[in-house]
Amino acid sequence: MPPSHYEVLGVLPSASHDEIRVAYRMRARAVHPDTADGRRSDASEQMAMIAEAWRVLSDVKLRRAYDNQHKGLHAEPLRVEHDHVAYEPVAQGEFPWRMIGFMVAGVIGLVLVLNLLSDPATPSGPDGLLQAGSCVEVDANQLAVEVDCGGKHSGVVRALVGFDMTCPSDTQPIRDRQGMGIACVVTG
Numbered sequence: 001m002p003p004s005h006y007e008v009l010g011v012l013p014s015a016s017h018d019e020i021r022v023a024y025r026m027r028a029r030a031v032h033p034d035t036a037d038g039r040r041s042d043a044s045e046q047m048a049m050i051a052e053a054w055r056v057l058s059d060v061k062l063r064r065a066y067d068n069q070h071k072g073l074h075a076e077p078l079r080v081e082h083d084h085v086a087y088e089p090v091a092q093g094e095f096p097w098r099m100i101g102f103m104v105a106g107v108i109g110l111v112l113v114l115n116l117l118s119d120p121a122t123p124s125g126p127d128g129l130l131q132a133g134s135c136v137e138v139d140a141n142q143l144a145v146e147v148d149c150g151g152k153h154s155g156v157v158r159a160l161v162g163f164d165m166t167c168p169s170d171t172q173p174i175r176d177r178q179g180m181g182i183a184c185v186v187t188g
Helices: 005-009 017-031 043-058 060-069 097-117
Strands: 073-081 084-091 135-138 143-147 155-161 172-176 182-187
Touching: 005 017, 005 043, 017 043, 043 060
Parallel strands: 143 172
Antiparallel strands: 073 084, 135 143, 135 155, 155 182, 172 182
16 A cells, blocks of 8 residues: 555645645655655655655645545554654544543542532621511511521511512511512511
């Protein structure tokens, strides 16, 4: 099986145009008749292969057609010996599921460890928005105002209902100070 154009130039299939140009120049200099390697008997054959590889890989349309023709096999370097790179065909399309799985497991583990090492969240004070479980105090205008449950409070909100709805019979309806509805408060 003859070497691919990429192997002839000693570049990867993902090489840029500039990388291919530099590799072509280096390979052409190495087999030129004025060099020691160029005086070998197969120098003209090597130079013809290098020139053909450059002709195909330097033209965008020809390179695309060449890559499509050789789809499924790409070359990955195995070792570098001086200026010669040995290649081995590798099947294309294998997705690194194992690596993705390890990365996901690592991130989950990191989150769990950080959660264990962090201090528990301290409850913040009242934010002024009533919700079920909020402690309330009734102000002078007979409106429910959220307060800290550790201090003095009139009751706890069981539910918030709209103005056109009624609270359960075991709760006291008090208007929300922000006008969002009626707070059904359990007094106690």
